[in-house]
Amino acid sequence: MNRRTFLKAGVGTAAVLGIGGGVMHHLNMVDAKGRILIIGGGAAGCSFAARLMRRLSNPDITLIDPADRQYYQPGFTFIAAGIFKPDEVWKPMSKCIPSGVKWIKDSVIELDPVKQTARTAGGQMVEYDFLVLTPGLQINWDKVEGISRETLGQGNAHCIYDFMGAQRIWPAIQELVAKGGRGVFTDTYTKHKCGGAPKKICMLTEHLARKEGKRDGVQLDYFCSEKALYDVPLYTPRLLQIYEERNIGLEVRHRVKGIDTLAKKVYLEHYEKVKETQTDAQGNETEVEREIVTPRVEDYDLLSFVPPQSAPDFVRNAGLSWTEGKLAKDGWAMVDKKTLVHLAYPNIVCLGDVAGIPTSKTSSAIRIQLPIAVDNLLSIMQGKEPTKEYNGYACCPIVTDYGHVLLCEFDYDKNPDITFPFTLQDMSKEQASAWMLKKHFLKPMFFYGMLNGLM
Ligand SMILES: Cc1cc2nc3c(=O)[nH]c(=O)nc-3n(C[C@H](O)[C@H](O)[C@H](O)COP(=O)(O)OP(=O)(O)OC[C@H]3O[C@@H](n4cnc5c(N)ncnc54)[C@H](O)[C@@H]3O)c2cc1C
Numbered sequence: 001m002n003r004r005t006f007l008k009a010g011v012g013t014a015a016v017l018g019i020g021g022g023v024m025h026h027l028n029m030v031d032a033k034g035r036i037l038i039i040g041g042g043a044a045g046c047s048f049a050a051r052l053m054r055r056l057s058n059p060d061i062t063l064i065d066p067a068d069r070q071y072y073q074p075g076f077t078f079i080a081a082g083i084f085k086p087d088e089v090w091k092p093m094s095k096c097i098p099s100g101v102k103w104i105k106d107s108v109i110e111l112d113p114v115k116q117t118a119r120t121a122g123g124q125m126v127e128y129d130f131l132v133l134t135p136g137l138q139i140n141w142d143k144v145e146g147i148s149r150e151t152l153g154q155g156n157a158h159c160i161y162d163f164m165g166a167q168r169i170w171p172a173i174q175e176l177v178a179k180g181g182r183g184v185f186t187d188t189y190t191k192h193k194c195g196g197a198p199k200k201i202c203m204l205t206e207h208l209a210r211k212e213g214k215r216d217g218v219q220l221d222y223f224c225s226e227k228a229l230y231d232v233p234l235y236t237p238r239l240l241q242i243y244e245e246r247n248i249g250l251e252v253r254h255r256v257k258g259i260d261t262l263a264k265k266v267y268l269e270h271y272e273k274v275k276e277t278q279t280d281a282q283g284n285e286t287e288v289e290r291e292i293v294t295p296r297v298e299d300y301d302l303l304s305f306v307p308p309q310s311a312p313d314f315v316r317n318a319g320l321s322w323t324e325g326k327l328a329k330d331g332w333a334m335v336d337k338k339t340l341v342h343l344a345y346p347n348i349v350c351l352g353d354v355a356g357i358p359t360s361k362t363s364s365a366i367r368i369q370l371p372i373a374v375d376n377l378l379s380i381m382q383g384k385e386p387t388k389e390y391n392g393y394a395c396c397p398i399v400t401d402y403g404h405v406l407l408c409e410f411d412y413d414k415n416p417d418i419t420f421p422f423t424l425q426d427m428s429k430e431q432a433s434a435w436m437l438k439k440h441f442l443k444p445m446f447f448y449g450m451l452n453g454l455m
Pocket of ligand 1: 039040041042043044045064065066067072073074075076077106107108109134135136137160161162193194197312314351352353354361362363364365366395396397
């Protein structure tokens with residue numbers, strides 16, 4: 001679907017159906033002034049810039065991002081499963097940044113939120129009045145021993161969180177299906193982009209093996225780092241049922257520590273949390289939690305793994321991260337989960353993967369965050385209180401096979417928040433209609449709708 005077709009059919013259809021949620025209707029222009037700096041021009045930053053350009057009568061927007069390309073990252077799973085071709089999921093960054101926005105093609109290495117300056121790797125110092133913090137997240141490849149981003153694919157160990165990685169695993173999956181063997185699939189113990197992605201590629205591999213009449217020769221095991229495969233009550237039972245029905249082994253509480261690519265072995269840690277009573281010298285008893293860790297090694301023929309992820313280093317170094325609570329360890333930015341305004345610096349709004357909010361890191365969540373964060377920034381620029389509130393909406397289209405998607409839509413409280421239009425369908429089960437949405441509509445919605453500030 002090209003831009004023209006999409007704009008004719010896509011936005012209209014999505015708007016009518018309500019899929020967009022944040023479809024942009026005609027809104028009043030705002031005459032607020034101030035230098036706006038956007039750090040990171042991915043799904044969140046570029047779309048934010050486009051929306052701002054449509055709202056401000058005298059925009060002064062600078063965007064810093066070193067990337068040549070804008071990727072539709074949800075497409076990586078489809079590349080890995082042979083559904084999309086690699087060139088279908090990216091566009092040159094130069095074509096995505098809205099005209100009128102000053103683009104500095106560089107990386108921010110230092111940010112001073114007190115002086116309101118950002119310094120780039122190339123030595124440029126940029127001053128701002130208002131900051132939009134959208135640099136996404138950092139994939140910490142070095143936290144998995146024995147492999148790096150550059151050596152992905154070695155020893156048949158793969159990662160679909162990388163554009164090249166997604167391309168390398170597809171022939172490997174086909175070979176596993178053809179020759180037989182053991183596929184081991186894992187995720188990671190930090191918050192990560194699209195928690196559904198590692199599960200999807202596992203189920204797609206299983207379905208491919210069945211379609212090819214080769215299922216008996218393929219053993220599939222999923223090692224989950226959490227204590228449960230999924231934790232959204234409406235959808236978890238069906239997902240667990242699918243894993244059971246299809247005879248995919250499931251183990252929980254396992255963290256990947258390293259890979260021996262020569263021997264094709266993955267080193268895991270099984271962890272269990274136990275409560276114990278400690279008694280001090282005075283005889284006072286306190287209950288403490290202790291982690292029992294048991295190492296475990298598994299042989300594989302094909303491995304799909306996910307490295308730990310965190311906020312980019314410069315965010316933490318700038319003192320913008322949570323300092324306590326679950327979101328502190330990996331440096332996620334300390335923003336108000338409703339207004340998306342930074343809790344220490346009211347001239348900073350923050351959305352997307354870097355935001356320290358308790359929801360899934362997905363572009364569908366960003367689509368709903370966008371109008372809220374934009375409106376709140378405009379209010380702040382006019383000296384008003386930010387009043388728009390985000391409910392934590394995220395959508396994870398869990399592809400269960402080549403033809404069905406379990407479309408998980410939920411809010412901060414893990415309550416279902418279904419925007420999908422065909423509500424006569426039972427959305428706690430996988431649906432062919434949701435597959436059609438995922439395969440044909442979401443990518444054009446991203447490139448032509450979201451990035452143009454239209455939804
Ligand atoms: C395999 C996979 C499957 C996924 N599946 C889905 C799905 O099915 N549905 C869904 O909704 N989402 C999915 N996602 C998640 C989705 O792609 C992300 O949540 C989304 O892209 C995050 O947007 P962002 O703008 O926060 O970060 P990004 O889109 O990653 O953009 C960050 C930008 O910041 C720039 N940047 C980084 N550091 C700096 C710096 N120091 N200075 C300046 N610029 C910087 C980068 O170059 C980049 O352009 C998936 C992701 C992956 C990897």
